[in-house]
Amino acid sequence: MNITISNNHLTAVINPKGAELISLKNTAGKEFIWEGNPDFWASTRLCCFRLWVR
Numbered sequence: 001m002n003i004t005i006s007n008n009h010l011t012a013v014i015n016p017k018g019a020e021l022i023s024l025k026n027t028a029g030k031e032f033i034w035e036g037n038p039d040f041w042a043s044t045r046l047c048c049f050r051l052w053v054r
Contacts (some may be wrong), residue, residue, distance in 0.1 A: 002022065003014045013023035024032040 001016070001045050003016055005012050005014070009027060011023070012021060015022050016019065021033060026032070
């Protein structure tokens with residue numbers, strides 16, 4: 001189950017598995033997070049900070 005938090009300006013939806021921010025909208029409904037269009041990328045998760053430890 002996703003977690004939704006909001007204030008007078010923004011609404012954020014967070015996937016608790018990995019604390020992934022999946023939506024950030026303003027009061028007008030404009031989405032600021034990429035919605036995962038499979039025509040460009042098959043997944044919404046990018047591994048930007050990979051750490052390899054021995």
